Amino acid sequence: HRAHLFPLYLPCAVLGHALSHLATHSARRKAQGIAGRKTTKRGSINTKKLQTMQINENEWWDAAARLAKRLHQKQMDKAGFDYFEGHLSTVAKMGKTWQERVVGYLHDASEDTTHSVDEVITLLEKECNKSLSAAERATISTALTLLNHHSAPNRDYYIKAIAQNALATAVKLNDLTHNMDISRLPKPTSKDYARMERYKAEYTFLQNHGTHYK
Numbered sequence: 001h002r003a004h005l006f007p008l009y010l011p012c013a014v015l016g017h018a019l020s021h022l023a024t025h026s027a028r029r030k031a032q033g034i035a036g037r038k039t040t041k042r043g044s045i046n047t048k049k050l051q052t053m054q055i056n057e058n059e060w061w062d063a064a065a066r067l068a069k070r071l072h073q074k075q076m077d078k079a080g081f082d083y084f085e086g087h088l089s090t091v092a093k094m095g096k097t098w099q100e101r102v103v104g105y106l107h108d109a110s111e112d113t114t115h116s117v118d119e120v121i122t123l124l125e126k127e128c129n130k131s132l133s134a135a136e137r138a139t140i141s142t143a144l145t146l147l148n149h150h151s152a153p154n155r156d157y158y159i160k161a162i163a164q165n166a167l168a169t170a171v172k173l174n175d176l177t178h179n180m181d182i183s184r185l186p187k188p189t190s191k192d193y194a195r196m197e198r199y200k201a202e203y204t205f206l207q208n209h210g211t212h213y214k
Contacts, residue, residue: 056130057098058098059128059130060098060102060124060128060130061092061095061098061101061102061105062128063124063127063128064092064101064102064105064106064124064127065089065092065105066127067105067106067109067120067123067124067127068084068088068092068105068106068109069084071109071112071113071115071120071123072084072088072108072109072112072113075112077184078184078185078192079184079185079186080186081184083108083112086184087178088104088105088107088108089105090178091104091105091107091171091174091175091178092104092105094174094177094178095170095171095174096170099136099139099140099143099167100167100170100171100174102124102140103140103143103144103147103167103168103171104171104174104175106120106124106144107143107144107147107171107172107175108147109144110144110145110148111147111148111149111150117141117144117145117148118141120144121137121140121141121144139167140167142165142167142168143165143167143168143171146161146162146164146165146168147162147168147171147172147175155198159172159202159205159206162206162210163205163206163209163210163211164211165211166210166211166212166213169206169210169211169212170212170213172202172206172210173203173206173207173210176199176202176203176206177203179199180196180199180200180203182196
């Protein structure tokens with residue numbers, strides 16, 4: 001405190017200026033402290049929101065995994081492996097967003113079962129014990145519909161329709177990536193190699209002409 005004392009002989013103007021400087025400096029430090037506390041509090045709130053969002057996203061793709069496993073029970077892939085473990089789980093885990101993972105698990109549900117896309121999404125909500133927002137439901141419904149090849153008149157139309165939607169494109173690229181791994185097949189035939197060539201052409205088309213997230 002001694003450093004803040006001033007000789008009595010200092011001119012009033014000088015003394016007043018010094019005191020004013022000290023007051024301004026003190027106010028600035030106080031304001032910085034309050035701002036710091038506000039920033040810390042805001043950062044804490046944002047962290048909690050992110051954690052909550054992450055938990056919600058995990059719940060959706062966990063529910064999708066359980067549903068897909070149940071819907072595709074006893075189904076096998078072309079390599080002779082359990083369809084859920086051998087294919088759907090692989091495709092879903094390639095997803096970069098929760099929507100890509102959910103659709104990855106469920107992209108064949110309406111194609112390989114008796115359920116419609118709308119029924120599959122309703123089953124997903126029941127499995128998760130939550131409701132999707134109208135926008136989320138529409139996004140997932142559109143992608144699942146496009147990925148069901150029964151909804152297209154032919155394969156060429158099917159791939160071109162998928163290319164118009166970013167979510168469907170992302171999931172189909174993951175699907176094709178796994179399908180193109182011919183090492184999964186113990187004894188590939190000429191028919192398998194021909195199918196691989198088709199997959200590669202479709203993958204290249206979606207990469208070059210598909211709609212992608214920005």
